[in-house]
Amino acid sequence: MASNNSKPSPILEILRRYSVFLILIGIAAVFAFGSERFLTASNLLNIALQTAIVAIVAIGMTFTILTAGIDLSVGSVMALSGALAAGLAVRQGLGTFAGIGLALLAGTAVGAVNGLLIVKGKMPPFVATLAMLAVARGLTLVYTDGRPIAGIDENFIFLGNGTVLGLPMPVVLLLVVFIIAATALRYTRFGMYVYATGGNEETSRLAGISTSWITLLVYVISGFTAALGGVLLVARLWSAQPNAAVGWELDAIAAPVLGGVSLFGGVGGVAGTVVGAFILGILSNGLNLMGVASFYQQVIKGVVLILAIMLDLLTKRKR
Amino acid sequence: MPAQSSKIRNLLRRFGLILSFLLLALALTLLSDRFLTSANIINVLRQSTINGIIAIGMTYVILTAGIDLSVGAILALSAVMTANLLQGGTAVPLAIIIGLGVGAGLGLINGLIITKANVPPFVATLGMMTIARGLALTYTGGRPITGLPDSFRTIGTGVVGGVPVPIILAGAAFIIGAVLLTKTAVGQYILAIGNNPVAARYAGIAVHRYTTFVYVLAGALSALAGMILIARLDSAQPTAGLAYEFDAIAAVVVGGTSFAGGQGGLGGTLVGVLIIAVLNNGLNLLNVSSFYQPVVTGVVIAVALLLHRALR
Numbered sequence: 011m012a013s014n015n016s017k018p019s020p021i022l023e024i025l026r027r028y029s030v031f032l033i034l035i036g037i038a039a040v041f042a043f044g045s046e047r048f049l050t051a052s053n054l055l056n057i058a059l060q061t062a063i064v065a066i067v068a069i070g071m072t073f074t075i076l077t078a079g080i081d082l083s084v085g086s087v088m089a090l091s092g093a094l095a096a097g098l099a100v101r102q103g104l105g106t107f108a109g110i111g112l113a114l115l116a117g118t119a120v121g122a123v124n125g126l127l128i129v130k131g132k133m134p135p136f137v138a139t140l141a142m143l144a145v146a147r148g149l150t151l152v153y154t155d156g157r158p159i160a161g162i163d164e165n166f167i168f169l170g171n172g173t174v175l176g177l178p179m180p181v182v183l184l185l186v187v188f189i190i191a192a193t194a195l196r197y198t199r200f201g202m203y204v205y206a207t208g209g210n211e212e213t214s215r216l217a218g219i220s221t222s223w224i225t226l227l228v229y230v231i232s233g234f235t236a237a238l239g240g241v242l243l244v245a246r247l248w249s250a251q252p253n254a255a256v257g258w259e260l261d262a263i264a265a266p267v268l269g270g271v272s273l274f275g276g277v278g279g280v281a282g283t284v285v286g287a288f289i290l291g292i293l294s295n296g297l298n299l300m301g302v303a304s305f306y307q308q309v310i311k312g313v314v315l316i317l318a319i320m321l322d323l324l325t326k327r328k329r
Numbered sequence: 330m331p332a333q334s335s336k337i338r339n340l341l342r343r344f345g346l347i348l349s350f351l352l353l354a355l356a357l358t359l360l361s362d363r364f365l366t367s368a369n370i371i372n373v374l375r376q377s378t379i380n381g382i383i384a385i386g387m388t389y390v391i392l393t394a395g396i397d398l399s400v401g402a403i404l405a406l407s408a409v410m411t412a413n414l415l416q417g418g419t420a421v422p423l424a425i426i427i428g429l430g431v432g433a434g435l436g437l438i439n440g441l442i443i444t445k446a447n448v449p450p451f452v453a454t455l456g457m458m459t460i461a462r463g464l465a466l467t468y469t470g471g472r473p474i475t476g477l478p479d480s481f482r483t484i485g486t487g488v489v490g491g492v493p494v495p496i497i498l499a500g501a502a503f504i505i506g507a508v509l510l511t512k513t514a515v516g517q518y519i520l521a522i523g524n525n526p527v528a529a530r531y532a533g534i535a536v537h538r539y540t541t542f543v544y545v546l547a548g549a550l551s552a553l554a555g556m557i558l559i560a561r562l563d564s565a566q567p568t569a570g571l572a573y574e575f576d577a578i579a580a581v582v583v584g585g586t587s588f589a590g591g592q593g594g595l596g597g598t599l600v601g602v603l604i605i606a607v608l609n610n611g612l613n614l615l616n617v618s619s620f621y622q623p624v625v626t627g628v629v630i631a632v633a634l635l636l637h638r639a640l641r
Contacts, residue, residue: 131638132638133635134588136588137578137630137631140578140579141627141631143627144623144624144626144627145624145627147623148622148623148624148625148626148627151620156620260459267452305466307463308459308460308466309459309460309464311459311463312456313456315456315459316448316453316456319452319453320446323446323447323448
């Protein structure tokens with residue numbers, strides 16, 4: 011018994027640590043058998059391309075969840091930033107670079123407002139960002155007058171559809187965002203404070219960590235990644251839609267949750283988030299290839315989400 | 330002086346919400362002569378019945394410090410199943426009972442996943458939201474079910490003693506919900522669970538059972554709201570109720586029920602529902618573009634919460 015306590019069964023340890031990877035591999039194996047087109051290079055690149063944008067947004071979301079927060083406004087912030095980028099670049103004639111730069115700034119500012127409502131207004135993150143979900147969507151509708159904005163130039167389109175060294179641009183940007191986020195979380199004091207704030211905010215504050223600053227910053231980060239996702243979505247689709255990314259917050263939350271990030275804060279990381287996003291992407295892609303109707307796909311996604319969490323909780327409890 | 334100011338605070342805490350509502354109504358009365366007409370008031374009340382009924386269940390859930398994201402999807406699934414039964418010739422009362430049973434059953438699954446498997450309410454009901462919506466779409470092939478029996482349509486379009494039936498149903502649901510919450514042991518248990526689940530368990534309260542109960546209630550009330558909706562529209566859409574969970578949560582929050590659980594009640598939720606409905610109605614009457622409605626709703630949520638915080 012004593013040895014059991016000091017050294018948990020190696021199989022359970024592996025299951026606990028890598029359960030998301032195992033789920034990913036299991037799902038991929040099923041599809042590889044189910045469809046011969048699944049394991050082709052072009053299809054895998056396609057999955058990466060389709061997953062990249064939601065994964066970028068989910069990485070920002072991960073920071074908020076690590077502090078035991080949540081950001082429901084990311085879908086609306088994506089739409090608002092995308093519309094601003096296209097509108098400023100095309101309608102206001104500022105050009106692609108200034109348009110995108112200002113749009114990223116706007117999304118980041120929306121994140122800062124979220125953070126201030128939570129830190130200074132002492133609002134629960136769920137409610138503050140729910141209010142922002144409504145406000146940012148409304149502002150998008152007002153700004154676009156409910157109509158799409160088209161006419162972006164080829165530099166803008168390149169962001170969504172170009173390739174670098176054979177990799178689609180959104181995938182390249184996902185890699186960049188992932189490396190920065192993973193480094194920040196693992197190797198910087200800021201990352202340590204994020205985990206500490208989520209682990210136990212009261213203790214962290216007593217230990218001298220400015221949890222207010224950390225909380226504010228994670229929403230700023232989430233605002234920025236949402237804005238980047240929104241710009242990429244416009245580039246992918248060649249136009250900004252006022253109702254773009256409705257409901258994307260749920261996928262952006264499901265990805266970290268699938269990847270083992272605890273909604274109670276302090277546990278998990280962005281690698282899990284990216285794996286979680288790919289589980290969702292592979293599910294859609296594989297079920298499409300196997301000819302499963304899109305309606306069933308929703309049912310299967312919901313079941314996978316709940317089962318994955320139950321498995322995660324089960325393996326963690328037995329530690 | 331401190332006694333005086335705390336007295337004002339106390340009054341504001343108790344009546345601030347109602348006061349804001351009355352000020353809003355007064356402002357709209359002055360700004361538009363169409364606002365304070367009986368036709369418009371009936372119209373506002375009828376429009377708020379569906380959100381109101383869902384918000385009752387949501388209040389119970391949030392009082393236990395939980396959340397239910399699946400109410401809109403449960404509404405859709407129980408609505409299309411009821412509509413299909415009705416078209417297949419099932420007797421109206423039986424179809425209604427089965428529809429409510431579907432909603433309650435889905436809520437039961439939510440509750441069991443949350444209590445027995447320890448899955449956070451946010452994730453459990455997010456999963457259920459996707460599943461129930463997918464089932465509603467699969468069940469109907471994505472097409473609406475149109476043409477319902479007249480006797481069923483009464484619950485959406487009927488009028489009794491000058492009052493539309495949906496308003497009577499919503500009123501009854503509010504009264505029953507409020508009595509259950511404030512006058513019975515069940516209500517006390519639910520508040521206790523929201524305040525401190527561990528203490529509640531040590532006090533001998535069956536925490537799992539009552540936590541499950543609030544999700545069953547939320548599911549059944551969503552189904553009821555769904556029936557009123559399809560009876561009024563004479564058509565059950567698989568996409569019905571999309572994002573209704575956010576409207577219901579907004580009403581509960583504006584009504585002052587705390588996200589931390591254990592604090593708040595249905596009186597506040599009722600005023601919250603009415604504030605949001607009257608605001609949207611007022612913006613329409615004043616010819617404000619509907620694009621501004623979400624902006625106004627979002628700002629109202631934030632301001633209401635900040636005021637509740639300041640007074641608490």
